[in-house]
Amino acid sequence: MNFTVIDAGLIAKLLLLLLVGMGPKIALVPFLEMTKSFDAPSKAKIGRQMVLTATVTALIIFATGALLMRLLHITGGAVAIAGGIVLGLLALKMAAGPAEKHDELGLPIDPEKIAVFPLAVPYLLNPVGITVLIIASGEVISVASAATVLVLILLVAALDYLIFTNIEVLAKRMKPASLIISEVVFGLLLTAVAVQLFVSGLGQLGIISATAPH
Incomplete structure (x- = not known):
């Protein structure tokens, strides 16, 4: 990421990465599966807590990512490799499709814990988001560039909040077959x-000559 010039291309790239790394798609199917036994108010409460937790975590990672990289003597390349593996x-x-679910000894689900x-x-703040935020933390060079990342984090968080606090309304319009197909495709x-x-x-890291396209 090059924060020397903050233009539409940089903003679009960051927004797309954050939508993948912190957007609703990856968390949607697990959320529906894990909350299917709860009523609508409980689902909305879990959604609020989930989004709040992911957003606060994202902000902390962005604020401390550069410092952690220096303290642990790791580079952006190492972070990218680790994020890619996870x-x-x-x-x-996800690409393998839905697996058989097993009830964990019939124990009740704690909504606060799963949130x-x-x-x-x-799921909501996934390895892509964590990787992007750590690397961005180490590469921002001005207040304007830091503010740009913060605004985009909050923008994606607002989208997540809108979706997961109104999940009952959206779930009625979602067909199970479509969800499964989209899950497999998105997994690929x-x-x-x-x-x-x-x-x-x-x-x-200089191990190979190939680099990500700009």
Whole structure:
């Protein structure tokens, strides 16, 4: 990311990455599955807590990412490789389609716990978002560039809030077959993103000559 010039291209690229890394798509199917036994007000409450947790976590990562990289002596390339590996595992699970669900000993689901994990992290704020925020934290060069990232984080969070607090209305318009197909297709696309992150990280570390397209 080059924050020297903040133009429409940079903003569009960041927004697209954040929509993948913090947008509603990856978390949508897990949210519907994990909250299917709850009533509408409870689902909305879980959605609010999930979005709040993911947003606060994203802001903390962006604020401290550069410092953590210096303290741990890691580079943006290493972060990209790690993000690609973790995202690949998540994406392959999505691409494989729905698996058989097993009831965990009949234990009741704690809505506060699932709102934080796994719904907020790693589904809503997923490895792409974490990777992008850490790298952006280390590359911002001015108040304007930092403000741009912050505004985009809050914009995506507002979209998440709108969707997950009105999930009952949206769920009535969603066909199960369409959700499954979109989950598989998006999983394949995310697998490609994971591979690109991995290759980009290798390029930044000088291990290979290939780098992510600008």
